[in-house]
Amino acid sequence: METEKLYYADPFLREFTARILTCEKGPKGGFLVTLDRTAFYPEGGGQPCDFGTLDGKSVTDVQEKDGVIFHKVEKSVEIGQNVTGILDWERRFDHMQQHSGEHIISGILCDAFHCDNVGFHMGSDVVTIDYNADISWEQALEAQAKANAVIAADTPFVITYPSAEELKTIDYRSKKELFGQVRIVTVPGADCCACCGTHVLRCGQVGLVKVLSVQKFREGVRIEIVCGNRALRLFDTVYEQNRAVAQSLSVKPEATAAAVARTLGELSDAKTRCAELEEQHFLELSKTYAGAGDTVLFFSPMPSDAVRKLTDAVAKQCGGLAAVFAGPEETDKYNYALIRADGADISALVKSMNAALSGRGGGRNGFAQGSVRAEKTDIQAFFKQQ
Numbered sequence: 458m459e460t461e462k463l464y465y466a467d468p469f470l471r472e473f474t475a476r477i478l479t480c481e482k483g484p485k486g487g488f489l490v491t492l493d494r495t496a497f498y499p500e501g502g503g504q505p506c507d508f509g510t511l512d513g514k515s516v517t518d519v520q521e522k523d524g525v526i527f528h529k530v531e532k533s534v535e536i537g538q539n540v541t542g543i544l545d546w547e548r549r550f551d552h553m554q555q556h557s558g559e560h561i562i563s564g565i566l567c568d569a570f571h572c573d574n575v576g577f578h579m580g581s582d583v584v585t586i587d588y589n590a591d592i593s594w595e596q597a598l599e600a601q602a603k604a605n606a607v608i609a610a611d612t613p614f615v616i617t618y619p620s621a622e623e624l625k626t627i628d629y630r631s632k633k634e635l636f637g638q639v640r641i642v643t644v645p646g647a648d649c650c651a652c653c654g655t656h657v658l659r660c661g662q663v664g665l666v667k668v669l670s671v672q673k674f675r676e677g678v679r680i681e682i683v684c685g686n687r688a689l690r691l692f693d694t695v696y697e698q699n700r701a702v703a704q705s706l707s708v709k710p711e712a713t714a715a716a717v718a719r720t721l722g723e724l725s726d727a728k729t730r731c732a733e734l735e736e737q738h739f740l741e742l743s744k745t746y747a748g749a750g751d752t753v754l755f756f757s758p759m760p761s762d763a764v765r766k767l768t769d770a771v772a773k774q775c776g777g778l779a780a781v782f783a784g785p786e787e788t789d790k791y792n793y794a795l796i797r798a799d800g801a802d803i804s805a806l807v808k809s810m811n812a813a814l815s816g817r818g819g820g821r822n823g824f825a826q827g828s829v830r831a832e833k834t835d836i837q838a839f840f841k842q843q
Contacts, residue, residue: 459524461494464507465616465640468553468655470496472543480534487517489527490534495519496544499526503577504556504654509544516542549655551687555584557614557656558666558684562604564648566592567630569600572677574630583669584684589677597668597680604666607647611661615643664688735763743770751777753840755833759783761792765826768794778803782829782836790830797823806843813839 458478463470475492483489490511499521500506506519511530518529534540556579563574563586576587618638619627629641630650642652644660657663664685672679683691699710706716746752752775756767764783772779776798784791793816797803800823807825810816814836818827829836 458493460492460521460526462526463494463496464498464655467496469658470544471546471549472496472541474539474541476539477534477536480536483529487529487531488533490530491525491527492540492542495526495528496542497526497528498549498552498655502652502654504552504579507544507549507552509542511542512540551685552579553655553657554663554685555579555683555687556654557660558604558608558663558682559584559586560642560648560650560652560656561607561644561660561663562586562600562666562668562682563588564630564644564650565600565603565607566590566597566680569596575677576679582683583681586680586682587674587677588680589675592671592678592680594671597671601666601668604647607644608660608663608665610646611659612645612647613659614656615645616656617641617643667691736766739767739770742767743774746771746775746779749775749777751775751780751840751843753780753837754782755791755836756781756783758785758792761794761826764792764794765796765824768796772796772798778806780840782833789832790828791836792828793818793826795820795825799823810839 463473473494473496475494477490478493479489479491481489497507497509497516497519498504499519501521507516509516511528511534514530514532514534516528516530520527520529559577559579566572566588567574570588570590570592572588572590572592574586575589576585578585618640624639624641627641628649630648639651640653641649642654642656643649647660662685665688666682666684667688669681669683696710699713702717703710703713706713706720708716752771754767754771756764759767764781768779768781771781778795778797780793780795782791782793795803795807795810802821803823803825804819804821807816807819807827811818811827811829814829814831816827816829816831819825831839
């Protein structure tokens, strides 16, 4: 006996009563319950299932097989009794907004580019849609503008169940060949598509459609969108972050991009000047070790690239092995660089040092770089033994 699907008769039904037909243990825990009728939408067509409760027991999954809908609950229920089902309405309405918004923009894009929607996934954050056409960011934004004009016009969603003969006369979208009764969802002026999902009653209930990205995918593109309340929440989050950035840069929110570009340019110039000063400092510092032979030095933390540059400068002056260890005071963790002025192989030395000082790293041609976990005194003792 197929389950009566109340969500098709009234997608805004939030609470219903039904009779329990079966209750069996599920293969992955919990119990699978079937009802004579349900308002819970089962997972399918890229749309996640509804959540909610049956007489207070949480419904955590809903699946359909051969027209029968199975509701997963954690505790068993009595067969034959009547129960009250209550939907997680925020989740259901979010799904309807996302799915309905996808219909509107997909209909517009598929008509404009004579392409197909070949993939659809409604995630918890964004909706992804795959099209077998090359669509640019600018073209997606044009479709977004048209989609939002349709939403503003508040045209109704029209659901029909045409006969096989009537279906032959309808130009509708579908990702696969269909058999049996076909459900057609129409948005006048925007879309006509075979679909089994739940939708809002009027376009205005979608709220808005926002395109987030357009990326090359296989022979076409993958577009990410958000709709309705989800889009509003995203806008609130992004705007608050942008407002905080604007305050830190002392500009208006609409001027952050230019301010960030200017700041990055200033930072790049500062890094260049710092690098030049650093090289001059390293050169002057290295002169104090001229002719000193093997030299082991300790410095405060610095980037690995700076450690290498300092070690190279010291090696050229000392004429032997230069070993520089950089780390905080009172630490047992150092980044290191080892360089021999003559370029002789130091792989055996590095292997021995890493073993003795819990080190990681290596190199070749008289150069090695890595880190050790050891006290300063232990490092000094190791090199005195070499």
